[in-house]
Amino acid sequence: MANAVLHVADVHKSFGGLRALSDIDLQVMEGTTHAIIGPNGAGKSTLLNVCIGRIAPDTGAVVFDGQVITGKQPHEINQMGVVRVFQTPEIFPDLSLLHNVMVPAFAKRDGSFRLNALQVTSRQTAIREEAEHWLEDVGLHKQRDTLAASLSRGDKRRLELAMGLVQHPRLLLLDEPTAGMSRHDTNSTIDLLRKFKERGMTKVIIEHDMHVVFSLADRVTVLAQGRIIADGKPDEVRGNPVVQEAYLGGAH
Amino acid sequence: MAILRNDLVRLALFALVVLTMPVWLAPIGAAYPDLMQKIAIYGIFAIGFNILFGMTGYLSFGHAAFLGVGSYAAVWSFKLLTMSVIPAVLFAVVVAGLFAAVIGFVSLRRSGIYFSILTLAFAQMSYNLAYSVLTPITNGETGLQLALDDPRYLDAAFATAGPGIPPPNLFGEQLAGLSGFFFCAVLLILCFYLAMRIDRSPFGMMLKAIKSNQTRMAYTGFNTRPYTLAAFIISGMYAGLAGGLLAATDPLAGAERMQWTASGEVVLMTILGGVGTLVGPVVGAGVIKYFENIFSAFHEAKLHEAFSFLPDGLENLLVTATAPFVGEGWHLTLGVVFMLIVIFLPGGLMEGVRRIRGAFTRRPAGQEERGRLAPAE
Numbered sequence: 001m002a003n004a005v006l007h008v009a010d011v012h013k014s015f016g017g018l019r020a021l022s023d024i025d026l027q028v029m030e031g032t033t034h035a036i037i038g039p040n041g042a043g044k045s046t047l048l049n050v051c052i053g054r055i056a057p058d059t060g061a062v063v064f065d066g067q068v069i070t071g072k073q074p075h076e077i078n079q080m081g082v083v084r085v086f087q088t089p090e091i092f093p094d095l096s097l098l099h100n101v102m103v104p105a106f107a108k109r110d111g112s113f114r115l116n117a118l119q120v121t122s123r124q125t126a127i128r129e130e131a132e133h134w135l136e137d138v139g140l141h142k143q144r145d146t147l148a149a150s151l152s153r154g155d156k157r158r159l160e161l162a163m164g165l166v167q168h169p170r171l172l173l174l175d176e177p178t179a180g181m182s183r184h185d186t187n188s189t190i191d192l193l194r195k196f197k198e199r200g201m202t203k204v205i206i207e208h209d210m211h212v213v214f215s216l217a218d219r220v221t222v223l224a225q226g227r228i229i230a231d232g233k234p235d236e237v238r239g240n241p242v243v244q245e246a247y248l249g250g251a252h
Numbered sequence: 253m254a255i256l257r258n259d260l261v262r263l264a265l266f267a268l269v270v271l272t273m274p275v276w277l278a279p280i281g282a283a284y285p286d287l288m289q290k291i292a293i294y295g296i297f298a299i300g301f302n303i304l305f306g307m308t309g310y311l312s313f314g315h316a317a318f319l320g321v322g323s324y325a326a327v328w329s330f331k332l333l334t335m336s337v338i339p340a341v342l343f344a345v346v347v348a349g350l351f352a353a354v355i356g357f358v359s360l361r362r363s364g365i366y367f368s369i370l371t372l373a374f375a376q377m378s379y380n381l382a383y384s385v386l387t388p389i390t391n392g393e394t395g396l397q398l399a400l401d402d403p404r405y406l407d408a409a410f411a412t413a414g415p416g417i418p419p420p421n422l423f424g425e426q427l428a429g430l431s432g433f434f435f436c437a438v439l440l441i442l443c444f445y446l447a448m449r450i451d452r453s454p455f456g457m458m459l460k461a462i463k464s465n466q467t468r469m470a471y472t473g474f475n476t477r478p479y480t481l482a483a484f485i486i487s488g489m490y491a492g493l494a495g496g497l498l499a500a501t502d503p504l505a506g507a508e509r510m511q512w513t514a515s516g517e518v519v520l521m522t523i524l525g526g527v528g529t530l531v532g533p534v535v536g537a538g539v540i541k542y543f544e545n546i547f548s549a550f551h552e553a554k555l556h557e558a559f560s561f562l563p564d565g566l567e568n569l570l571v572t573a574t575a576p577f578v579g580e581g582w583h584l585t586l587g588v589v590f591m592l593i594v595i596f597l598p599g600g601l602m603e604g605v606r607r608i609r610g611a612f613t614r615r616p617a618g619q620e621e622r623g624r625l626a627p628a629e
Contacts, residue, residue: 052471078473090471092464095457103461106454107473115482117455124454167473 005030005171005202006082011050011060013043020046021057021226028171033193033203035213035234038223039246044206045087047223048173051204052084053077064171075112081170085177087206089156091163093149097140100148101131101162108167134162137192154181161189165196172196174205178212190215214238222246259448266531267441274430280546285433287545291538292436293497296443298521298533300490303447305519306528307456308483309463310360313368313515314375317355318348318488320382320510322495324389327396327505334406335418337427337435337500341493348492349485356484360477363466375515382507395506420500432501439497440534443490448530450486459483491518520586524593526600535601543586550578 004027013021021043028034036044049055051062053074061070069077083104092100105127110116122128135141138158143151148159157177164172177193178186186209193203193216207213213220213234220237222230224246230237237243269276270292277283297319305311322344329340359370382390390396398417407418420427427435450456462469462476469476499505508514521540526532552575559567577585597603 054471073475074470075473075475078471084471086471090465090468092461092468094464095461099457099461103457103469104472106458110454112473112475113478115455117450117453119453119455120449121452121454121457163472 003030004028005065006051006204007063008047008051009061009063011047011057011062013046013050013055013057019226021050023227024060026221026228026231028202028204029219030202031197031200032218033197033205033216035205035207035217035220036223037207037210037213037220041225042223043226044223045175046226048084048175048204048206051173052082078107078167079112081167082173083164083167083169083171084173085157085160085164085175087175087179089153089160091148091151091156091159093147095148096145097135097148097151097159098128098131098144100159101134101166102127104163105130105166131162131166134166135159137165138162139188154185157181158185158189161192168201170202172201172203174203174207176206176208178207178209186212259452262530263441263445263448266444270437270441271434273437274433280542282542282546285429287541288433289436289497289501290541290545292433292440293494293501294518294521294537294541295440295534296436296497297491297494297518298525298537299440299443299447299530300487300494301518302487302522302527302529302533303450303459303490304483304487305522306533307451307459307463308480309466310363310480310484311368311519312359312371312484312487313512313519314355314371314373314378315487315491315518316510316512316514317375317378318352318491319495319498319514320378320505320507321351322348322492323499323505323509324382324396324495325492326496326499327398327503328389330398330404330420330499330503331396331402332405334404335420336406337420337422339406340420340500341439341496344492344496344499345489346492348495349489352485352488352492353481356481356488360480360484372512372515375510376512379507379510379512382510390505390507392507395504397504420503427500436497436501439493443493444530444534451530455479455482520590522600524590524600526602529600529602532600532602539589539601540586543582543589547578547582547585548580550582552579554578 006026006028008024008026011021011024012019024047036047038044046055050057050070053069053072053076057070061068063069064077064080064082067080069080069082092103095103102121102124109127132141132144135144138161140155140159140162148156151159157180161177174193178189181189190212196203197216205213205216217234220230220232220234221228222237222243229246230240230243232240273288273291274283277288282288297315301312301315325347326340326344329343333339355371355374359367359374362370383392400417422431422435425431458469458474458479462479466476495505495509498509517540521536522533523536524539525534525536552571555571555574555578556567559570562570575581577588593600599606
């Protein structure tokens with residue numbers, strides 16, 4: 001199979017006396033969907049934060065596409081093609097849905113800064129069409145002119161998904177993409193994410209919903225108390241007694 | 253590269269309203285050039301301030317520093333180069349822009365209240381420096397004035413000096429009275445056009461996104477620092493232009509222009525008119541300058557005149573009741589008006605206009621949201 005797009009190499013992170021991550025060594029292969037599961041407080045979100053530069057690890061490094069990204073600015077990491085969808089929706093509440101998706105599209109096209117004060121936004125048809133296309137895909141096209149603040153939580157997550165996808169990321173990091181969604185919306189999100197798998201987008205998903213994990217993941221890594229306790233194909237992991245004890249058995 | 257048709261209509265309307273000020277301000281006794289000039293100049297100041305505060309969400313409490321710097325720069329251009337206002341105004345804009353780049357670079361390391369305090373500190377520092385260490389440049393308390401023996405190298409090179417200090421001019425035309433107003437009015441319209449272009453541009457969209465959720469911008473791939481710095485410099489240049497025009501219409505510059513009260517005034521103008529709207533700041537500037545000039549000129553005798561149609565007892569009572577709000581007390585009126593607007597119309601006077609228009613057009617409920625989103629006019 002293909003090479004590793006993301007390599008989390010030997011990462012440790014402590015907050016005060018709490019060991020949030022220890023000995024994390026993880027490889028995400030090109031074109032796969034890699035799920036990270038684990039009980040609450042296992043360090044899943046911390047791991048994702050380390051990957052996007054929000055949290056600096058104490059030791060170790062994160063390598064994306066052959067380049068060390070530890071220590072880089074969040075916007076630099078994004079510009080390299082690593083995009084994250086947050087657990088609590090992070091959107092632009094005072095902008096319309098359409099503009100919410102156009103902003104990341106501009107970041108993709110124009111880079112991290114451009115003084116394009118004399119262009120006219122409404123004449124940027126390519127960007128607008130692209131944004132509308134993604135809004136349609138997540139089912140929010142009808143509301144494209146409303147303010148994002150007025151959306152329900154589930155809709156905000158779908159909006160954020162469109163904001164991530166419009167950037168055509170090489171690596172998409174999803175933090176519980178279906179939390180707070182109805183069964184129906186969850187299934188349509190799964191379908192949407194499957195589509196990108198076919199197009200070769202690499203994804204890392206943190207998820208509690210086992211239905212989502214087993215419908216999407218090619219590989220599953222199980223974290224517990226900041227350590228990797230299992231790593232393998234979904235079926236292998238499901239059958240692993242250690243995992244069942246630490247997570248599946250305990251939680252269900 | 254033209255802007256949208258609707259915006260062209262807006263621009264034309266704005267230009268019409270500004271240029272006809274001498275006509276429609278006459279009935280309320282405000283059609284004299286000095287006041288109209290001030291309205292236009294402070295309108296420019298407030299439009300620029302709104303680019304930083306209204307669009308980007310950074311509340312600067314030190315913008316008067318750029319106004320003052322612009323004034324000093326313009327007067328120095330008069331003293332050293334020529335009495336023509338074009339180089340003076342350009343010089344004011346450039347110097348204020350450089351000054352804003354320095355102050356912005358430091359202040360923008362923080363946001364929110366800390367940013368406001370930093371800008372306030374910088375402005376007060378500039379104010380105090382102008383009175384003390386920088387006296388050779390600012391002429392301290394007296395203020396920077398023109399003098400008969402100023403070199404005016406450019407003017408001297410092309411013509412022999414006449415008697416007396418020549419007045420500022422535009423291509424040889426003396427800028428006084430109405431011509432002074434029209435010069436400022438044309439620049440106000442240009443500044444409005446530029447602000448509108450910024451508002452409708454991707455750059456403006458990024459500024460609004462920064463205001464809405466700055467952290468998200470970084471994870472969206474934007475380096476927000478140059479965006480905020482650019483907004484800061486642009487608004488500093490607007491303030492510099494306003495300062496330069498103040499000096500062009502009345503060629504002297506004093507440090508009091510940089511004081512924190514002057515910085516506060518532009519905040520009031522913007523909030524009063526409507527934060528984040530294009531026209532609002534100009535309306536706010538107009539209202540405040542009108543109050544300052546008209547209400548402060550009122551005095552008791554005038555009040556007696558105004559209420560003279562009433563019986564004597566009632567007349568005296570009303571005069572006593574209203575006297576504290578006029579003349580020296582015009583700030584009291586302004587304060588009351590400001591409070592009423594902030595409480596009942598948090599979006600400023602422009603929100604009032606929108607509500608009145610909404611009451612007449614009666615949009616269906618579903619479109620209400622779209623109406624709110626429509627770019628501010």
